[in-house]
Amino acid sequence: MAEISGAMPEGAHGGNIYKASKLYGIERGKFLDYSANINPLGLPYSLKELLKEELDNLVNYPDPECTELRQEISGYLGVGEDCVIIGNGASEVVFLLFDLLRLRRVLVPAPTFTEYAKAAQAYGTEVEYFELKEEENFRLDVSRLLSNMGAGIDAVFLCNPNNPTSTLVSKPDLLELLKHAAKRNIFVFIDEAFIEMTPDANQNSMVEFLSGYKNLFIVRAFTKIFAIPGLRLGYGLGDRELVKKMWERKLPWSVNSLACSMGKVLRTEKDYMEKTRAWIREEKQWFYNELRKLGKFKVFEPQTNFMLLKILVDGLNAPKLKHSMAVKGVLIRDAGNFKFLNDKFFRIAIKDRESNIRFLRVLNEVLEEIES
Amino acid sequence: MAEISGAMPEGAHGGNIYKASKLYGIERGKFLDYSANINPLGLPYSLKELLKEELDNLVNYPDPECTELRQEISGYLGVGEDCVIIGNGASEVVFLLFDLLRLRRVLVPAPTFTEYAKAAQAYGTEVEYFELKEEENFRLDVSRLLSNMGAGIDAVFLCNPNNPTSTLVSKPDLLELLKHAAKRNIFVFIDEAFIEMTPDANQNSMVEFLSGYKNLFIVRAFTKIFAIPGLRLGYGLGDRELVKKMWERKLPWSVNSLACSMGKVLRTEKDYMEKTRAWIREEKQWFYNELRKLGKFKVFEPQTNFMLLKILVDGLNAPKLKHSMAVKGVLIRDAGNFKFLNDKFFRIAIKDRESNIRFLRVLNEVLEEIES
Numbered sequence: 137m138a139e140i141s142g143a144m145p146e147g148a149h150g151g152n153i154y155k156a157s158k159l160y161g162i163e164r165g166k167f168l169d170y171s172a173n174i175n176p177l178g179l180p181y182s183l184k185e186l187l188k189e190e191l192d193n194l195v196n197y198p199d200p201e202c203t204e205l206r207q208e209i210s211g212y213l214g215v216g217e218d219c220v221i222i223g224n225g226a227s228e229v230v231f232l233l234f235d236l237l238r239l240r241r242v243l244v245p246a247p248t249f250t251e252y253a254k255a256a257q258a259y260g261t262e263v264e265y266f267e268l269k270e271e272e273n274f275r276l277d278v279s280r281l282l283s284n285m286g287a288g289i290d291a292v293f294l295c296n297p298n299n300p301t302s303t304l305v306s307k308p309d310l311l312e313l314l315k316h317a318a319k320r321n322i323f324v325f326i327d328e329a330f331i332e333m334t335p336d337a338n339q340n341s342m343v344e345f346l347s348g349y350k351n352l353f354i355v356r357a358f359t360k361i362f363a364i365p366g367l368r369l370g371y372g373l374g375d376r377e378l379v380k381k382m383w384e385r386k387l388p389w390s391v392n393s394l395a396c397s398m399g400k401v402l403r404t405e406k407d408y409m410e411k412t413r414a415w416i417r418e419e420k421q422w423f424y425n426e427l428r429k430l431g432k433f434k435v436f437e438p439q440t441n442f443m444l445l446k447i448l449v450d451g452l453n454a455p456k457l458k459h460s461m462a463v464k465g466v467l468i469r470d471a472g473n474f475k476f477l478n479d480k481f482f483r484i485a486i487k488d489r490e491s492n493i494r495f496l497r498v499l500n501e502v503l504e505e506i507e508s
Numbered sequence: 509m510a511e512i513s514g515a516m517p518e519g520a521h522g523g524n525i526y527k528a529s530k531l532y533g534i535e536r537g538k539f540l541d542y543s544a545n546i547n548p549l550g551l552p553y554s555l556k557e558l559l560k561e562e563l564d565n566l567v568n569y570p571d572p573e574c575t576e577l578r579q580e581i582s583g584y585l586g587v588g589e590d591c592v593i594i595g596n597g598a599s600e601v602v603f604l605l606f607d608l609l610r611l612r613r614v615l616v617p618a619p620t621f622t623e624y625a626k627a628a629q630a631y632g633t634e635v636e637y638f639e640l641k642e643e644e645n646f647r648l649d650v651s652r653l654l655s656n657m658g659a660g661i662d663a664v665f666l667c668n669p670n671n672p673t674s675t676l677v678s679k680p681d682l683l684e685l686l687k688h689a690a691k692r693n694i695f696v697f698i699d700e701a702f703i704e705m706t707p708d709a710n711q712n713s714m715v716e717f718l719s720g721y722k723n724l725f726i727v728r729a730f731t732k733i734f735a736i737p738g739l740r741l742g743y744g745l746g747d748r749e750l751v752k753k754m755w756e757r758k759l760p761w762s763v764n765s766l767a768c769s770m771g772k773v774l775r776t777e778k779d780y781m782e783k784t785r786a787w788i789r790e791e792k793q794w795f796y797n798e799l800r801k802l803g804k805f806k807v808f809e810p811q812t813n814f815m816l817l818k819i820l821v822d823g824l825n826a827p828k829l830k831h832s833m834a835v836k837g838v839l840i841r842d843a844g845n846f847k848f849l850n851d852k853f854f855r856i857a858i859k860d861r862e863s864n865i866r867f868l869r870v871l872n873e874v875l876e877e878i879e880s
Contacts, residue, residue: 149760154571169568178567187563191556194738195546196536199526224596224762231759251760258757366566366765385630387603388521388623390596392764393738 149250150469150483151365160462168491168498171469173299173330173442175363176487177415180408183362183401190397198393201383205371205391208399213343215373221382224390226329226357226370227251232382233353233372234259237323242291243284245276247300247474249327252293264289267476273436274301274444278309282316291323296340297330297440300471300483304334304439310342318351325353329370332361332409333441335417343373350375358398360441361409369395416441416486423492432503441486444471452506453479460502466495521622522841522855523737532834540863540870543841545671545814547705547735548859549787552780555734555773562769570765573755577743577763580771585715587745593754596762598701598729598742599623604754605725605744606631609695614663615656617648619672619846621699624665636661639848645808646673646816650681654688663695668712669702672843672855674810676706682714690723697725701742704733704781705813707789715745722747730770732813733781741767788813788858795864804875813858816843824878825851832874838867 151172157164202222210217223229234255241262244252253263266284268274276298285292292313297304310326317324326342334340346352353374359365369391372382420438427435427445434446447453454470461468471481486492523544529536574594582589595601606627613634616624625635638656640646648670657664664685669676682698689696698714706712718724725746731737741763744754792810799807799817806818819825826842833840843853858864 149569149572151569152572153568154573154575164568172569174567179563184563187566188560191551191559194559194736195550196525196541197521197523197544197737198740200521200524201526203526224759224764227759227761364566365569365761368570368761368764387596387599389599389737389740390762392596392740392767394766395764 150467153467156462156467162462162465166465168466168487168494170484170487170495171467172365173360173485174365175333175361175412175441176485176491177408177412178363180362180401180405182404183364183398186397186401187394190394193393193397196393198389198391198396200389202391202396205396205399208402209371212402213338213341213373215343215346216376218376219346219373219379221372221374221379221386222391222396223370223372223386225359225368226327226355226372227255228386228390229355229370229372229382230327231255231258232386233325234261236378236381236385237291239291239323241288242293243281243289244293245281245298247274247471247477248293248295249299250474252295252325252327253475265475268298268301268303270446274298274303276303276305276309278305278313281313285316285320285322289322291325292317293325293327295327295329296342297334299330300442300444300469300474300477300481301436302438302440302442302444303436304340307340307342311345314342314345314349314352318349321351323351323353324349325355327355329355329357330360330440330442331356333412333416334439335413337409337413346373353378358395358401361412362398362401362405364398367395367398368392369398415488419489419492420486422489423486426492426496430499430503438486442483443486444481444483447480447482449503449506454482455479456506457482457502460505461498464498464501466498522839525839528834528839534834534837538837540838540859540866542856542859542867543839544737545702545705545732545857546737547733547784547813548857548863549780549784550735552734552773552777554776555736555770558769558773559766562766565765565769568765570761570763570768572761574763574768577768577771580774581743584774585710585713585745587715587718588748590748591718591745591751593744593746593751593758594763594768595742595744595758597731597740598699598727598744599627600758600762601727601742601744601754602627602699603630604758605697606633608750608753608757609663611663611695613660614665615653615661616665617653617670619646619843619849620665620667621671622846624667624697624699625847637847640670640673640675642818646670646675648675648677648681650677650685653685657688657692657694661694663697664689665697665699667699667701668714669706669812671702672814672816672841672846672849672853673808674812674814674816675808676712676811679712679714683717686714686717686721686724690721693723695723695725696721697727699727701727701729702732702812702814703728705784705788706811707785709781709785718745725750730767730773733784734770734773734777736770739767739770740764741770787860791861791864792858794861795858798864798868802871802875810858814855815858816853816855819852819854821875821878826854827851828878829854829874832877833870836870836873838870
């Protein structure tokens, strides 16, 4: 099979079990995939039943305006229906935004999700990185960010909680940023893809400020919380004039009819979301402590369902650790391609206790092999 | 509910059963939808079973390179795997093409599918229309087209068989066009979305000329033949260098994991495809004859699974006919927004005999009401 080099290099993102399966000769379903940050509780049962029913509706084109879905999101978050754009994953929303805004220069605190820079590049937008410092545990210092928001900047792109650092910026800090940015006509983009996986969920969201700040745009997805990265469903929330232009510009029917039908789970699966957060509250603390105890890693305290680690063992790096664990059926995310990180960093999901125990066992085996 | 005006006006395409349902107060599933050109045999049974199984795989990201799917298409059509780009419907492929080629001016025989012009407009490409004449039954006269291929043209965009006219250009004619275009460095785009629904299917395709002509690009979809417009799955076939650039440029994971898993039906559903064509061969002739017998329409002879008609009754036009049929639960496609057509034209699908009989009965009722 010809490789599409450049399309998406192996390891450019987590979750490519297809390449991993080929590379390590292990069946797809057999991997314990810690490289993608998906809710380990899996698809809610009712959602799978809903999707089964919706298979009969595949003979019809999807609703190009995703009317029901927008209504449900509107009800869920208390925003106007005309402030909601639906996308083929959050990616389509981000790309649409760059296409429409034609920004000259954006400020991106990093390390962060690499797709903002990729989208910027695709539309001729310059990216200026603002370094999140390891010695500050990658926490975003908003005062320092504001003093770096130079004259040429017309937007700030943030991920909150941030991927891969699992850090969360507080609402007062974000509000300060938003106010300063508004005064200077700077657009503020916040990716809240993981916010529902933080213990306080929507309490951490900036959604309530959408009506007061036209310069605020929020991106979200069904991907992580409902464990459906394969379905492709994301959305954006912003100023209605901008959102209208996005609808006009977007690819027709880019959201498939199964994805279109998902809105109601925001109402019917409140318990599932609560259960998810109860699990995270407990499990992330336990897993974090267990990993620290090993004494081989600097473990950055997670605010959501994944964790960043730095290898402290001489002679071991992330590519080597990744390979050693993959041959034993466990995938981790080498974080070396994130800006300002290096080959000592890797990212892992937080899963259910049983999986986390298996992860720790495999990790210990690998560490022993390397040291012997 | 706020309307997203401009996003996709009602009637801009066929198949918007969501708006129709709201407009006419009829449940979605109750419509007989003649406005969309989908295989009336529906999803093959094995495909639905396959999709059910694949629901468990939604917890994983789709394969961003659609490796298996490309292999299957390669085997099905005898083209190299690296000449295949997969898209979120054919639309994504068309938009990607305009994005990458940055054409100055394209020649588009019309009436035709309106998305080529929409994509052209989105990327600043001028569209010059070449009129297909009603008095020639909208057949494409390639000699006349060649003499209209002026110096400023850098691509020709064709749909074959053409939507909405249901006309098919012969392979010798297309080859003549291709040769002339190659000499003058003109790109030839052929949309074969309906080719598998013509009685001779892939025999009518230009796929065999891909290896000899770098200026040829073909777009196809799973949508029509497998009756899955809701799933979003199209593909493009072209020069490997161009295809490589398309993979690099495209939205990551834009093809969902259910769509990604569909490749094998090209092998396992050969009988279904044959059955489909046997039905079309018979039914389109019968339905065409029945509609002609009414004496109220000029019926353009169909080459594939839909038909264009012109109303010959004074005082009746397509919007009025559409409304009158919709309230009786039958949707037709008002073809008035296609370039060079007017409010006397409408397009209908060809379905199974039972549905076609019901269609004729409703049409007769409406005609009687109007005349009385």
